[in-house]
Amino acid sequence: MLQVSIYRYNPETDAEPYMQDVQVDTGGKDLMVLDVMELIKAQDTTFAYRRSCREGVCGSDGVNMSGKNGLACITPVSQVVRNNKLVLRPLPGLPVIRDLVVDMGMFYAQYEKVQPYLQNNTPAPAIERLQSPEDRAKLDGLYECILCACCSTSCPSFWWNPDRFIGPAGLLQAYRFLADTRDTATEERLSRLDDPFSVFRCHGIQNCVNVCPKGLNPTRAIGHIRNMLLSRAT
Amino acid sequence: MVTSVTSMGRSGLYDWLMQRVTAVILLAYFLLVGWVLICGVDYASWKALYAQTWMRVFSLLALLSLGIHAWIGLWAVVTDYLTERLMGTTGNVLRLLAQIVCAIIMFTYVVWGIQILWGF
Numbered sequence: 001m002l003q004v005s006i007y008r009y010n011p012e013t014d015a016e017p018y019m020q021d022v023q024v025d026t027g028g029k030d031l032m033v034l035d036v037m038e039l040i041k042a043q044d045t046t047f048a049y050r051r052s053c054r055e056g057v058c059g060s061d062g063v064n065m066s067g068k069n070g071l072a073c074i075t076p077v078s079q080v081v082r083n084n085k086l087v088l089r090p091l092p093g094l095p096v097i098r099d100l101v102v103d104m105g106m107f108y109a110q111y112e113k114v115q116p117y118l119q120n121n122t123p124a125p126a127i128e129r130l131q132s133p134e135d136r137a138k139l140d141g142l143y144e145c146i147l148c149a150c151c152s153t154s155c156p157s158f159w160w161n162p163d164r165f166i167g168p169a170g171l172l173q174a175y176r177f178l179a180d181t182r183d184t185a186t187e188e189r190l191s192r193l194d195d196p197f198s199v200f201r202c203h204g205i206q207n208c209v210n211v212c213p214k215g216l217n218p219t220r221a222i223g224h225i226r227n228m229l230l231s232r233a234t
Numbered sequence: 235m236v237t238s239v240t241s242m243g244r245s246g247l248y249d250w251l252m253q254r255v256t257a258v259i260l261l262a263y264f265l266l267v268g269w270v271l272i273c274g275v276d277y278a279s280w281k282a283l284y285a286q287t288w289m290r291v292f293s294l295l296a297l298l299s300l301g302i303h304a305w306i307g308l309w310a311v312v313t314d315y316l317t318e319r320l321m322g323t324t325g326n327v328l329r330l331l332a333q334i335v336c337a338i339i340m341f342t343y344v345v346w347g348i349q350i351l352w353g354f
Contacts, residue, residue: 160314164236193246197236200246201310229247 002026002077003085004036006047009096017096019087026077033065033072033080037088037100049100056213059148063100064089069150069211091153093162106162107149113166113192114174119185135181142176142221144214145169151208151218157201165201166193168208168218174199175221178228190229199225238313240333242306253306256299263296290351297347301340308336 002024009017024039031039034054041047049072052058056074063072065080066087080086094102120129152158152167166174174193177183193199199222208218242249270283283289316329 157314160317160320163319192235195236196238196241196244196246196249196309196313198246200250226247226250230251233247234251 002036002081004040005085005087006040006099007089007096008047008099010046010098030076030078033063033075033077033086033088034061036077036086037061037072048098057146059146062091062148062150062153062213064091069154071148071150071213074213091149093153093159094149102153104149107147107152107167107169110152110162110166110170111147111173113198114170114177115185115189116173116177118177118180118183119188120182121184129182131181138179138181139176141216142172142179145172145176145216146214148213150211150213151216154207154211155202156205156207157203161197161201164197166198168202168222171199171202171225172216172218172221175225178225186228187232190225190232193225194229194233199229240330241309242302249306249309252302256303259295259299260303263292263299266292284351293351294348297344297351301344305336305340309333312336 004022004024005019006022007017008014008020022040022043024036024043026036026039032054034051037047037049037051041049049063050060051073052060054061054073056071059071061072062069065072065075066082066085068080069091070080072088077086088100090096090100090102094104094106097103147169149169151172152162152169155165155168157165158167174189178186178189183189202219202222204219204222206219209216209220212218238244242252270280275283284293312329312332316332317325319325321328
């Protein structure tokens with residue numbers, strides 16, 4: 001039997017959140033954490049969490065497992081269990097709607113700020129805007145982000161200033177469009193980032209790199225943005 | 235773009251660059267002072283060292299760097315922990331007060347330091 005401690009909060013009935021201990025029979029198998037959550041839900045249907053694809057593609061089930069953010073569907077229990085106990089909490093720093101479900105509003109607001117879409121005002125070619133394989137390679141390690149929010153919600157700078165610091169996820173996407181040779185709004189994008197909060201609240205502690213389920217490196221992307229700002233301003 | 239009027243240079247990039255440049259200056263200065271102390275120093279040689287213009291200029295540079303470095307660092311700390319998000323309007327009052335107190339302390343130290351450097 002696996003001991004699981006889960007964060008419970010239902011704003012309609014609970015005055016404040018509490019931790020609930022449950023026993024789960026894993027049948028001796030090393031299940032994924034999401035499977036364990038499904039087994040708990042079978043016992044208690046009021047347990048709430050988000051999930052969709054169950055294969056690390058949609059980014060819905062970002063949760064805090066025994067202190068580390070990650071996707072429940074691709075994290076084996078053996079990786080996060082300590083002394084036969086698994087602790088499940090919602091992603092830190094965001095308002096909790098219910099149990100493991102958080103309000104991602106602030107996270108999306110920051111994502112929206114970086115205008116995460118290609119901007120090019122030159123006349124569109126007949127078929128498509130071509131890119132050399134070398135230029136396309138610059139987007140590797142940037143476009144793969146699934147916006148699960150594991151990185152931004154593990155970042156202390158984002159905890160304290162989620163309304164002013166864009167956060168690792170948003171900045172990775174900011175750089176994805178700064179690095180894109182087909183995008184012509186580089187100057188405008190950089191102008192919007194040169195304040196003491198948007199980019200520069202990053203102190204390079206790399207919690208984001210540590211938790212990214214896709215193995216991406218937002219800290220490096222932030223370093224590139226900083227270098228671009230530095231090159232144009234000195 | 236987030237507006238801020240109490241940060242060192244009003245620009246994130248400027249603050250970031252100044253933080254790094256002043257850190258290098260402070261490192262060089264404290265390595266020099268440390269080296270002098272390790273090599274052995276008495277009152278006469280210490281006074282002779284600080285009587286030289288280059289040492290006074292270097293010391294003043296280090297002093298100003300310390301003020302700038304401390305301001306940028308403390309500004310980041312107070313804007314993290316003394317905020318409206320964490321403690322309501324009280325946060326805004328406390329933050330501005332803390333910033334004014336820090337500014338006055340650092341200004342005092344800089345002027346006092348200049349007096350010590352050039353006053354003997």
